[in-house]
Amino acid sequence: MSFTRITRRGFLSASAASVMLWPLASRGQSATGGESRLVVILLRGGLDGLQLVQPYGEAGWSGLRAGLALTPETGLLDLDGFYGLDPSAASLLPLYRAGELGFVHATAGPYRNRADHFSAQNMLESGSGEGRLQRTGWLNRALALIPRSAGRRAIDVNASMELILSGATTTDSWTTQADTSLAPDEVDMLARLYSEDDGFSRTLAAAMPAAGSGNHSAIFDPQRRAAGIADMARLTGGLLRENYRIASFSIGGWDSHRDQKQLFARASADLSRAFLALKEGLGEEAWRNTSVLAVTEFGRALRLNDHGGTEHGTGSLAIIAGGAVAGGSVMGEWPGLSHDALLDGQDLAPTTDVREIAAAMLYQQFDISIGNIVSKVFPGLDFDGNSIYLRG
Secondary structure, three states, rough: EEOOOOOOHHHHHHHHHHHHHHOOOOOOOOOOOOOEEEEEEEEEEOHHHHHHEEEEOOOOHHOOOOOOOOOHOOOOEEEOOOOOOOHHHHHHHHHHHHHEEEEEEEOOOOOOOOOHHHHHHHHHHHHHOOOOOOOOOOOHHHHHHHOOHHHHHHEEEEEOOHHHHOOOOOOOEEOOOOOOOOOOOHHHHHHHOOOOOOHHHHHHHHHHHOOOOOHHHHHHHHHHHHHHHHHHHHHHHHHHOOOOOEEEEEEOOOOEEOHHHHHHHHHHHHHHHHHHHHHHHHHHHHOEEEEEEEEEEOOOOOOOOEEEOEEEEEEEEEEEEOOOOOOOEEEOOOOOOOOOOOOOEEEEOOOEEEEHHHHHHHHHHHOOOOEEEEEEHOOOOOOOOOOOOOOO
């Protein structure tokens, strides 16, 4: 793995962008005007695509997910007469209606085991197919194949370099803050992992606020966490507005094994703020040339468990955004939710490989050849260059 620290000039420029929206520079004044940009957001934990974009037009929808399913009559935000957006993501509607944000439903990577976040994330970030494990990240491999050297500067906005940008090509890494508050699903995971350790359990309980108290602890403060995510996205936009052309960052909080209604609403609101902050940091001109892809390692099971949550599943959805994408719709082949249509009788069946969406962005935004994409970036992927995801 090879990476460098960002320059002082790049940091100062991005920091300024993170606190205010810079005046729009004319093409004659901007050294970066008209250049393509790509942002990949990793949604760690397993996003429930069926809750974010709900297929309320599906026969029997309300009964399929009692307690989670919504309709326009119960608060769902209609998108197209069949799909609706969860109200926790209401702030994304203006981007959707402007054609700057869209969804691809029933997506997944090649991983099918459901059991292991880490293996699923490794496969997602490495771009591997089943049985074709890669030791480098697909975004790093793509960097070396971009014909124009000016498009090869990439940064991972994270405490340490993630697999997706790891590899032989030099990339940068930057973290905005090291003490970001844990997500609720991360706190829950710690509690379950050490439930048999009385000493740890007592320490964790003491560190957490009393239920219903309205107070927050050092490890779980939703307001601080939300602000930190927005700042990270805004900083990423500022970095891309200046010297960088490719960036990635992660947003956790999606592993909703229990109390999904509350946990999902918080994670979804954080993600919505991140999209808006990213656009703000980029500015209108850079945003017009940007494509954003938000993906997760797997989806959630259709039916709720006994704890008001959902277990690991398969099909989820991808979110695309930016001025370069063809937003304003829900794309992808809908498989249906009848028992026979479900994968193994329990999961939304994937009909789109998320690597196809990433391949389309690399091909159209950075002129990477189809041959290089299917042999070096995503070995074995069936991709012919056609894309419904981007403009032009």
